[in-house]
Amino acid sequence: MNTLSYKTVSVNKATAQKEWVLVDANDLVLGRMASKVAKLLRGKYKPSFTPHVDCGDNVIIINADKVRLTGKKWTDRIYLRHTLYPGGQRETTPAQLMAQSPEKLIKKVVKGMLPKNILASHIINNLYVYAGSEHPHTAQTPKLIDLNTIK
Numbered sequence: 001m002n003t004l005s006y007k008t009v010s011v012n013k014a015t016a017q018k019e020w021v022l023v024d025a026n027d028l029v030l031g032r033m034a035s036k037v038a039k040l041l042r043g044k045y046k047p048s049f050t051p052h053v054d055c056g057d058n059v060i061i062i063n064a065d066k067v068r069l070t071g072k073k074w075t076d077r078i079y080l081r082h083t084l085y086p087g088g089q090r091e092t093t094p095a096q097l098m099a100q101s102p103e104k105l106i107k108k109v110v111k112g113m114l115p116k117n118i119l120a121s122h123i124i125n126n127l128y129v130y131a132g133s134e135h136p137h138t139a140q141t142p143k144l145i146d147l148n149t150i151k
Contacts, residue, residue, distance in 0.1 A: 022143065023060065030094075031109065037059055037061065042115075056123060076093075110127060
């Protein structure tokens with residue numbers, strides 16, 4: 001048996017093949033979209049996936065203001081944060097975050113689906129979210145991807 005043909009290739013930062021991907025969030029369910037975007041950011045769909053390296057794609061999400069939630073999650077789901085002062089616990093709902101900035105809501109949901117380590121803080125910087133259908137990344141020629149075809 002030729003052992004040279006069975007070598008495992010580990011990707012590093014220099015050899016990672018990163019692409020630009022465009023996702024249209026128009027009428028997509030927020031959680032299902034975010035889980036697939038988190039996999040794209042992490043690079044789990046690639047055959048050269050390496051867990052400790054940022055080998056995922058750069059993802060652009062447009063039409064973030066047209067995303068939807070099922071049921072009564074707009075008002076019943078609560079996001080908690082703390083100001084680190086006594087009595088400083090604050091709560092918001094997805095409806096309040098959407099009224100402030102749809103970009104913040106989607107980034108918060110996608111970040112919650114990434115691993116809780118230092119690599120995730122670097123991976124989330126590869127996500128670009130825009131409320132409208134226009135984005136300034138046309139020079140990168142992103143390819144439009146349909147998230148419904150990804151499992």
